[in-house]
Amino acid sequence: MQTIHPKITEVLTETFKVPAAEILPESTMDTLEMDSLAVAEFAVIIKETLGITADSEKLYKGATLADITAFLDAAVGGAATDGTAPVSNTR
Numbered sequence: 030m031q032t033i034h035p036k037i038t039e040v041l042t043e044t045f046k047v048p049a050a051e052i053l054p055e056s057t058m059d060t061l062e063m064d065s066l067a068v069a070e071f072a073v074i075i076k077e078t079l080g081i082t083a084d085s086e087k088l089y090k091g092a093t094l095a096d097i098t099a100f101l102d103a104a105v106g107g108a109a110t111d112g113t114a115p116v117s118n119t120r
Contacts, residue, residue, distance in 0.1 A: 033079070033101045037094060040074050054095035079105060 041047040047061050058068050068089045076082050081104045083089070089097060 033105065034094075034098050036078060037075075037098060037101070040071060040078075044074060045071070052094065054093060054098075056094050057092065058089055059091075075101065081105065 038049065038052050041052055041061065042049050045061075045063065045067055047063075051061060058071070063071065072083060072089055079101060081101055083100065083104070092100070
């Protein structure tokens, strides 16, 4: 999570101009005012940077940033390979 969260923050602030103060664990793409096109672009950027494929509608649109970070962290570690969000954030 220590390497994933900064990457998410970097993408959101630099590419989508989301103020860093709004990037909170409980934030969702909706609360950050990211429309579906922006969410799809975010998914592509994450895929290109981290090599993780995920269904943007399933994962990114309704999930909190904490959920997204947990999923990406698990995917980078090899725990999630089917592109679905984790049921629990506990390890």
